[in-house]
Amino acid sequence: MTGDMPDPVAGALQALGDATRRDIFERILARPSRILFLAESAPVSRPAVSHHVRVLKDAGLVREEDGLLIATTDVLPAIRVYFDRLWFEASVGESWMRERFAVSRRMHWRGAEIGVAAPRSKSA
C-alpha cells in the first residue's frame, strides 16, 4: 500500500538513508547551524556537506533562514504517523480491533436488552 503513503514521507526516508546526511540532519536538529560550522565537524568535504544539506532541504526536512539551517516540522509528523501505523499493525493492530469490536457489540446487545440502544428515539 505504498500508494497510500504521502510522497514527502518517501522523500524524507530516502534522504535519511545516507548515514552522513542523517548525521548532518541530527546536528541541525540539535541546534540550528551554518554550513560552515557543519563542515568543520563533518567527515566529508564542504561541497559534500552542501550537497547533503541541499538534499535535506529538497526533502522538506530542513530550511534556511538568513544562512542558518533549521530543522522543520513539515514532514516529521507524517513520518511519525507512518511508523505509528506500521508498529500498530505489526503489534497490537488486529487483536486490538477485534477485541474493541467485540466489546462494542456486546455493549450494543446489552443496551438493547435494557432498552437504551435506540438513541434516535427522543421519547426513550
Place this chain on the structure above:
Amino acid sequence: MPAPAPPELAASAGAELFQALAEPRRRLLLEALVSGVQEVGELSRRCDMPRTLVAHHLGVLRRAGLVRFQRRHAVVRPECLATLRRYFDLALTAAAISTLPR
C-alpha cells in the same frame, strides 16, 4: 562551535535500519508484511517483484533488524518499529523546539 548530535537520538536507530528504509520496494514489502502476508511467493505476487528480489530485500530487512524468519515465514519485529517511532518522536520534538522564536 557545532553542537554534537543529541546522543539519545543518534543511538536510538542504526545506519543499517535507515538504509533499509530508504528503498521504496523494501517499504512496500514491509507494509505487505505488517498486513499479514508472510510467504515469499505471496509477497512476490502482492508486491509484483520476482521471488529472488523479494528474498534479497527480505535479507536486507533482516540484517537491519526489521524482520526475522520463523521457519520459512518472514515476520516483522514490532520492537524495531517502536524504535523508529521513538526516533521520529524525538526528532519532531527537537525540530519543534528549534523552530520556537528565541
